[in-house]
Structures are given as C-alpha cells and as structure tokens.
Amino acid sequence: MRIIEHVKEILRKHVKVWTILISILLILVSYFIIINLNHNHLSFTHLMYIPIVISGSLLGSLYGLGIAVIAGLVVGPIMPRDLITGEIQFWGDWFARLLMMALVGAIAGYFGINYRKSSKRIKELELKHIESGLYNTKYLKDMTLSKNQFYTIGTLIIGNAHAICDVQGYETYYAYLRKIVDNLKNIYPNIEVVQPEIDHLWFIKISDHFDEEIKTILHIIQSSKKIGNDTLFIDYALGFTQRKHLFEKEVSKYFIQSDIAAREAKGKNLPYLTYKDVKTNRQFEYELLTDFEQALHDGEIYLVYQPKIDLKTKRPVGLEALIRWEHPIKKSIAPDQFIYAVEKTNMIHEMTQKVFEWSLMYQTRLKEHKINIPISINISTKNLYDVYFFDKVIEIFKRF
Structure with a gap:
C-alpha cells in the first residue's frame, strides 16, 4: 500500500511531465501505425488527435497547441489527402491540417481549464461551511502532513455559541470565527483551521515552540471579540496536544486528544488544558478515588x-x-x-x-x-x- 501511495504522490507532483511524455509517446505510436499500414487503414491517422486532446484537456491551451505543432510536424506530412486513394497531401493541405490540430488543442485546453475551474469551485463548496465559509472536516482528507514532523493540534469550544447566534445573530458569530482564523493565519501562515461543528474549531500547525503557541492562540481568541461595534462575551475552552505524524491517514483522529482536553477544560471552567495535563490529572484522580473509597470508612x-x-x-x-x-x-x-x-x-x-x-x-x-x-x-x-x-x-x- 505504501508503494502505491508513493507512486501516486510522484504522479501528482509531476503530472505535467508525465502528460507531455505520454502525449509524445502516443504521437510516435501513431506515426509508426500510420507508416506500417496500407492506405485502406489510413483513417488511423486521426489517432493523432488523441494526444492533442489529452494534453490540452489536462494542461491547458498552451500545451495543447504545443503538442498539436509536434503532431503536425511529425505526422502531418504523411497524412493522406484522400483516405480512399491514399493520395498524400500538399504542403498547403498539411498547413491547414496543422491549423486544425492547433485549433483542436486550443479548444480542448479551453474546455479543460473551465472544467477544472468548475470542479475546483464545486469542491471548495463541498469543503466549506455555507454560513461561515470556513473549511469543514472533508478538507482534512486532502491535507498532507510531513512524516516524522511534530504538530501542534488544538480544539476550541465556544460554550455559548448558540446564545451568541440568538442574540447577536449568526453573521456576527461567523464573523468572529473568521476573524480568529484571519488573525491566526497572520501570525502562522501555514496553520490549517477547520470547523467541525458550529461551536468548534480545529487547528493544526507544525510545532515550533508548543508553550508559546498556546499563549499566542489564547491571546488571539481573547483579542478577536470585538466585531464592528459589538464586543462579544465568549465562553470558551481550549484543548491542546502535540503529536508526531507517522502513518496516520485520517488526520481527524489527531484531534481526539485535543477534543478531550478542551472538554475537560470546559468542565473545570479553565481557559485551556493540554492533553498531557489531562492524563496527569486523570492519573491523580484515579489514585485519589482508589484511596477515597477506603478513606471514607477509615x-x-x-x-x-x-x-x-x-x-x-x-x-x-x-x-x-x-x-x-x-x-x-x-x-x-x-x-x-x-x-x-x-x-x-x-x-x-x-x-x-x-x-x-x-x-x-x-x-x-x-x-x-x-x-x-x-x-x-x-x-x-x-x-x-x-x-x-x-x-x-x-x-x-x-x-x-
């Protein structure tokens, strides 16, 4: 499975190179097919349009034109004027055929670009909340993390989210969330922020200084409360953890620990807790409870x-x-x-x-x-x- 993923990654990174190489290979294949067939099968010369359409559709009009010129120069001179008689075309016919190929490449590129733009727009709509415009959990599936890299992972819970929406309005609340994201990205350009629920935000970034990052994020949450003329009251709790990325495919699982820490902080009315704190507290509580049961009778x-x-x-x-x-x-x-x-x-x-x-x-x-x-x-x-x-x-x- 890792080999397959590695191959896919190489193909994604070098899609232009592979497309051009495959297109040129198809041109050469078409050339050898044409010169080895008699004139009754010269309709195979139209195979030449396949690499033109492929390169134009995948890479755009410019590449479509380029492959069309290559195809025209390689195969154009041997393409027949008449498929029935096999009569070879004159240079004027060849030039017209070259223009036709270029036009096909340009049209394929035009439709390819527009298709990709539309697909990208549709995908963006699928990846974002309609109201807030922030990424939802589907965005995590396309997120690529660096292997063996430590990441700071956080969960923000806004306990009075519904109250803010009811009193101040949804637009004000979502403006607050967007302001948090903008302020985070101003300081940490590579931070990724996701909104899994109306009252939750997830964020993940490469760890630099874990404790300092916690302080900075806390400051951003507190300093983003002024929206227009309104200063919002935010009942929030934050949970943090630090994880080393190994082979986990589902990035959403990395937020389990920060979710636990945030819920624990919320339950204790604390501004934040780290998962390490939670584990320490739970061990302490477990030891207390073990002793307490006996202490009640002793x-x-x-x-x-x-x-x-x-x-x-x-x-x-x-x-x-x-x-x-x-x-x-x-x-x-x-x-x-x-x-x-x-x-x-x-x-x-x-x-x-x-x-x-x-x-x-x-x-x-x-x-x-x-x-x-x-x-x-x-x-x-x-x-x-x-x-x-x-x-x-x-x-x-x-x-x-």
Whole structure:
C-alpha cells in the first residue's frame, strides 16, 4: 500500500511531465501505425488527435497547441489527402491540417481549464461551511502532513455559541470565527483551521515552540471579540496536544486528544488544558478515588463546621458542614481536588449520605449540651438525579 501511495504522490507532483511524455509517446505510436499500414487503414491517422486532446484537456491551451505543432510536424506530412486513394497531401493541405490540430488543442485546453475551474469551485463548496465559509472536516482528507514532523493540534469550544447566534445573530458569530482564523493565519501562515461543528474549531500547525503557541492562540481568541461595534462575551475552552505524524491517514483522529482536553477544560471552567495535563490529572484522580473509597470508612474523611454569624447580633445562627480529607501520605487534600473527582462517580451518593449521618450525629451531641443550632449541608446536583436520594435521606433522619 505504501508503494502505491508513493507512486501516486510522484504522479501528482509531476503530472505535467508525465502528460507531455505520454502525449509524445502516443504521437510516435501513431506515426509508426500510420507508416506500417496500407492506405485502406489510413483513417488511423486521426489517432493523432488523441494526444492533442489529452494534453490540452489536462494542461491547458498552451500545451495543447504545443503538442498539436509536434503532431503536425511529425505526422502531418504523411497524412493522406484522400483516405480512399491514399493520395498524400500538399504542403498547403498539411498547413491547414496543422491549423486544425492547433485549433483542436486550443479548444480542448479551453474546455479543460473551465472544467477544472468548475470542479475546483464545486469542491471548495463541498469543503466549506455555507454560513461561515470556513473549511469543514472533508478538507482534512486532502491535507498532507510531513512524516516524522511534530504538530501542534488544538480544539476550541465556544460554550455559548448558540446564545451568541440568538442574540447577536449568526453573521456576527461567523464573523468572529473568521476573524480568529484571519488573525491566526497572520501570525502562522501555514496553520490549517477547520470547523467541525458550529461551536468548534480545529487547528493544526507544525510545532515550533508548543508553550508559546498556546499563549499566542489564547491571546488571539481573547483579542478577536470585538466585531464592528459589538464586543462579544465568549465562553470558551481550549484543548491542546502535540503529536508526531507517522502513518496516520485520517488526520481527524489527531484531534481526539485535543477534543478531550478542551472538554475537560470546559468542565473545570479553565481557559485551556493540554492533553498531557489531562492524563496527569486523570492519573491523580484515579489514585485519589482508589484511596477515597477506603478513606471514607477509615476515619480519614471528616467534617469541620463553619459558623454562620448574624451580622446584627454578632451571634452564631447556624453551622455549615464542610468535608475534609487528611491523607496518611498526601496529608491534607483540598476539597476541590477530591470532590470534583468523586462527583464523576457513584461514590458521591455514599459520601453525601455520610455527611448527613455525621452532621446529625454532631447535632445530637450539641443538643445534649443544650445547644440547638441548624446545620447546613452541601449536596451535589448528581444527588438530585438519584430517584432514591430523598428516601435515603429520610431513612437517615429517622435514625436520629
């Protein structure tokens, strides 16, 4: 398969040379056919028009004329004046035949050029979004990457794309996307940008300085928000990765990692993340979750109670239960680190139930000391999607 691809690449790069060589070869073949046939088969002399039409159609009128002149000089003198008698033409007839060949070459070139222009225009329309005018994912199929070259690959997600379209209008939104692309190309002329979805942009370029490129792209996204008299509010997230191009044919697969990083950044309300960051975070989260399940039952997880103060009386009017984790090795782990990870698993339900139990136990002890004060508890939205959540909470309350 690689040999076939290599041959195709050579043919694409040297299409003019191959077309001219094949045309000249056809002229010579026609010449030998003609001189070796008797006059009853001299209609074969019209084979001469084949290389003329081929070269004109593929390379244009100028090449068609050139091949026509060569054909006329080589075969013209031996072409018959009369196919039936085989009478050889005079020089005037030969010159007229030469002009005819040149005309055929020019016409073939004219129609060939117009056909290619129309085909190119149709292909461009197929490769671009009608509304934004930016390339779509079909464009990636024709993209050629350099082997063993490192590429910076990025995904931009605009979280409020539909809101911008509804409020500011689609034209304003697409003008913003085009402005981003123009600004990117002003700094990185060889960058390729594709719009796979209305709220996504993909970009890929040869890596120079990965970290600097991230900073530059971030600046472009932020500085492109002014469209006409409007300054848009853009809720965006970026994901980046760096890949070495080897043998991957589908370039779109290279954006899987940057997509993951962008979605992760969006979920964490961060401006950007690299795929390397995501992998590191996931490993850290996996280790946390592995330890957390056991820690929940080993006393490493506990609650602290933050008082709520009435500003007028300066007296406490309630408590807020806040969860903490004292890891035996990692020591104190910040709540925003492990709660986010736990919320993505079903352990959030068990953790919330434990918070209810511990809070009620603490409140019971307070009541024993004649302290009657409400305790507030934070719950996750994921708890509310659990159809058995309230039944479990009621069951816990019944025990106290």
